[in-house]
Amino acid sequence: MILNAYAVLAGFLSMLRLLLALVSIGVAMSLLRKRRSSLEREEVDAVENRTYLLSFLGLTVVVIAVLSWPLLYVLLQSYVPQWPGVMCIYGVTRIGAGSLGPSRFLPSLLTALQIIKPLMVFLAGSWLVLYCINRSARSGPLLGRLIALQVVLALVATADASLELAYLGIPKKEEFLSSGCCTEAVQNSATLEAYASEPAAAESHPWVRLGYYAANGAMIGMLYQLLRCLPACFHAGRRVMALLAAGVTGLITYQFLREVAAPEILRLPYHRCLYDLLPNAPLTVGAMACHLLAGFSVGWAVVAANSGRSAETDQAVTPTVSRCLFLALNGYLASLAIVTTQMVLAQP
């Protein structure tokens, strides 16, 4: 176990998240039971109090879940100096690979964490969107859906916190380093030949650059059109289309950032590593965060439009969908502007 300030903070937040998530599940279950059976005044009050408690727990889990995502990368960055051959987070993610001890689980744990954290943040945002819509109504018509979503969020948060605690707890210090592009393990001439055959970023995949601007431009145009004709045009077909478009744009953007933007911005034409952006070009990481926020916002708009409807909340759904889509529009524009400006500035 490597103890530094970030590890202590990450460990504390993981334990807090685990505790709150487990308490959330308990409160949600008891609330669901009482809602079905309670008729007396005292029990109605108790249900109401537990609803407030559950909302408070939900909001706290949302905040901690969102904080834990960037904290994971800051933690991994703080581990880089621990091994002499490790040059960036990629090297840290390879620690333990091929080992026989418990540290052999470290790469898989990190992969799982890197998948589960975005999922948790998306669920947290979905819960928050439904919570805001529900608050606009007097009788809380979305409470059942909110509780169900909160249980799912709490289960994911429990899994995430357990994985993170396991990652923090497994000893890493004595393990040897496996090879990778950022681990300096390229020693023999065969590897040198393999390196030599790889083209520079600027030469490879010329369509990726075109695809990136086309996809993001189309996404911005689509969001602008949707915002202009809400609520009529955001019907089921358009929602599916918006989700698909956000997913495809996300994949193209990932490919573009890895293959083209990162080597150009870092001025390392053969180095396709997004992890290096964190210490060397943090604004590009900001652009990635804006892009993810934009993609998630499209998803939250769909969640609001699909699950936020009831007789009492119909009035609140359209403004919420509009806010989410506007946030997405801002996110895509900001991401595009930051990446383009960084790439222009990186030109010799």
Next chain:
Amino acid sequence: MTKSRWLTLLFVVALAVGLPLLGHALNRTGANTCALDGRIIEPGSRVVIRDGGKPAHEFCSIRCAEMWLARAGVSTTTVLVTDAITGQEIDATQAFYVRVPVFPRSEVHAFADRALAEKHADLLRGRLLEGDEMPFALLRQRH
């Protein structure tokens, strides 16, 4: 869209363009970094590749320079390595090289003088590289 939303969009775009510009203006540290892996170059292990009149490329190690050269495939190059004792730049084809163990890998150090290179190899339990083992083999063949 309302006027306030247009203003918000304008503000976000201005911020997204302005922040990188501001960062670029403030971040002129001048620290030399390796053209292959971006690491800060230590003066004692600096390697410079010059290709005609083009700007020189600097590297943090002989290994990085070799890999860059293998990929870039430039023909009219001059490679200068740094003498591990004097810190002077020397022609890579004229230099003597010693591989020394530096846990957990090994490093190659360059020397202008063969006797000093052999002494260095003895001191650090390294090995003087000969023939095909020497770095920049292609460059050497051309000379």
